[in-house]
Amino acid sequence: MTAYVQKASLPPAPPPPAPARRWSATxxxxxxLMALWIVAGIWLLTYLGGRIGGDFLANYWQRYEDGVLTTLTLVGASMVIGAVISIPVALARASRNALLAVPAFAYVYFFRGTPLIAQTFLIYYGSGSFQPLLKDAGLWWFFRDAWYCAIFAFSLNTSAYQAEILRGAIRNIDRGQWEAAKALGLGRLVTLRKIILPQAMIVALRPYGNELILMIKGSAIASIITIYDIMGVTGRSFSRTYDFQAYIWAAVLYLLIVETLRRIWDQLEKRLTRHLVRR
Structure with a gap:
């Protein structure tokens, strides 16, 4: 009679300990560097906390609030106008017709390849060279105002970037979408408006958010042409007090605006792409 001995199941051997990380130079x-950043952050919070009830904020905080409103209005108007301009520019860039594609390429190439500050100066200061012509055309009231010039320059600049974002998003849509719409008898404009653009906007949502944040930070250029946005108010308050906390508060305000917009954009993206999440 053969006896079978059942072996007792042994517990798995523990994994070998991870090798200790060496303290390399990197x-x-x-x-x-991380410790220095932490120390600097603690010092900054302590410094600002000790000055919340000081004379500087008591005298200038209301102006900072006005500067925030000016910055948001300037960027918001520029982004909306730029979005409207970017749609025909993006379609022209994607066109096979050279009469449309070449001017659109030149437009995008110029405004993406030159600094925003140079574009703003060309419009604000350069328009004075054409004052008689602009007066005859009834446009001098527009170009003599720094506010309108800033919106105009920012709109043209962001429209070039938004056009490239939108063009890339449209090209990302599968060609089968066009073919399916054509098989259903839909015209090209209807297909673009009801099928392609809605999908392209979802693809372009994240790059649009990045462009918005870049415009928020780039809007500080407007202070150079006498607009009292955040940096304009900061420069004015510093010139009167020579207190460097003026620039610290400006940096804090920009950080708060950018972080708030980033969180709002994340929630918007989750909301609009919830049907794409795998269950």
Missing amino acids: RITGNV
Whole structure:
């Protein structure tokens, strides 16, 4: 009679311990820099906390609030106008007709390839060279105002970037969408408006958010042409007090605006793409 002995199941052997990380020069440098950033952050919070009830904020905080409103209005108007301009520019860029594609390419190439500050100066200061012509055309009231010039320059600049974002999003849509719409008897404009653009907007949502944040930070250029946005108010308050906390508060306000917009944009993206999430 053969006896079968059942072996007792043994517990799995524990994994070998992970090798200890060596303190390389890169790791030491990274930890030192992180410690310095933490110390600087603690010092900054302590510094600002001790001045919340000070004379500087009591005298200038209302102006900072006006500067925030000016910045948001300037960027918001520019983004909306730029979005309207970007649609025909993007369609022209994607066209096979050279009469449309070449001017659109030149437009995008110029406004993406030159600094925003140069474009703003060309419009605000350069328009004075054409004052008689602009007066005859009834446009001098527009170009003599720094506010309108800033919106005009910012709109043209962001429209070039938005056009490239939209063009890339349209090209990302599968060609089968066009073919299916054609098989259903839909015209090209109807297909573009009801099928292609809604999908392209979802694809372009994240790049649009990045462009909005870049415009928020780039809007500080408007202060150079006498617009009292955040940086305009900051420069004015510093010139009267020579207190460098003026620039610290400006940086804090920009950080708060950018972080708030980033969180809002994340929620908007989750809301609009919830049907794409795998269950």
